[in-house]
Amino acid sequence: MGEKQPSILPIIVFLISTMIGVGIVTLPRETASIVGQPNMWLSIIPGAAIAFLNGVLIFLLVKRYPDLNLFDFAPRIIGKWLGKAFSIVFVAYAIAISAYVIRTSAEIVNYYLLNNTPKYIVILTLILASMYLVSCGLTNIIFFFQLYFPIILLMFFLLTVLSIKNIEPTHLLPIFEFDHFAILKGVNSTFFSFVGYELIMILSSYQSMTKWKSMNWTLGISIGSVCVIYILFFILNIGILSIQELKVITFPTIEMAKSLEFKGFFFERFELVFLFGWIITIFTTVSAYYYSAFLGLCRTFNCKKNIFMNAAVGFVIFALSLQPEGVTELFDSAKYLNYLSYAALIGVPLILLVVSLIKGVERR
Secondary structure, X not given: OOOOOOOOHHHHHHHHHHHOOOHHHHHHHHHHHHHOOHHHHHHHHHHHHHHXXXXXXXXXXHOOOOOOOHHHHHHHHHOHHHHHHHHHHHHHHHHHHHHHHHHHHHHHHHHHOOOOOOHHHHHHHHHHHHHHHHHOOHHHXXXXXXXXXXXXXXXXXXXXXXXXXXXXXXXXXXXXXXOHHHHHHOHHHHHHOOOOHHHHHHHOOOOOOOOHHHHHHHHHHHHHHHHHHHHHHHHHHHHHHHHHHHHXXXXXXXXXXXXXXOOOOOOOXXXXXXXXXXXXXXXXXXXXXXXXXHHHHHHHOOOOOOHHHHHHHXXXXXXXXXXXXXXXXXXXXXXXXXXXXXXXXXXXXXXHHHHHHXXXXXXX
């Protein structure tokens, strides 16, 4: 009998839970500002395609080193010190992503839920929760993601179904007339909304990834599912709020949820229900990147995964998340995060793969 292959479902759930985060509430505004037409949702498709191709590139690297993660195989490929430098780049990227996501979520929670609570309290609460989950190990993190994944899907399904009746069809017109150049300009923002798939370089030590078929399915289902969700929410945002409103509303998806009213029902403000499900997606995203940074630091500096290193990562994320003075400064900082993302998402794995192929590193 052939060896039983491990299930790809936990990895798919992990990747989807990581990818869906801040983008679901901020991406419509960003893309509307760049594209400025009802067909802006088309920008999501090439963004997803590029993310998939980049994911395949990362897989080509990962499959050469079964049972090892980025922080293990980078020094083997390009040497100890340069490998550590590449690892630090990825750690910095994971910390920056965590800080940006946490600060954005704190702004939203302050504005819609806890307007009298200091931002640092909201940020600290999320960090402490992530710190606890990360201390439980990768296996428990993946189990937690699977446990709450149905809740996330239920929130998105309810918002989609309940919002359809509020769509104004004229907001979606014209359907077949669009500026190709403008659509392509929007790809830069939609591509970064799929970040999370690169964590297969971290998951590779949890589950060996060497099969083309299973990896194609994993990446295809994960990125494809997020692509469908984003397209649905783009269409809902455009149909309900219009392109003009999307350009000026900071968090359009939440405003869309606020338009749903249920007078006399057990809840009248659906955005509170949506925010509950959305906060879980934020927590899963932060926890995934928090763990990546924590693991990276421990492997890079050859230290044990203890409470002190865990707290150190949390402190850096906390300090970095407090740097922007307001929402405008926070969104402006995203461009620097994009530069770092290019290095960690494309630069690091591409260089490692090329050097690995040139040196003819043997597969283990």
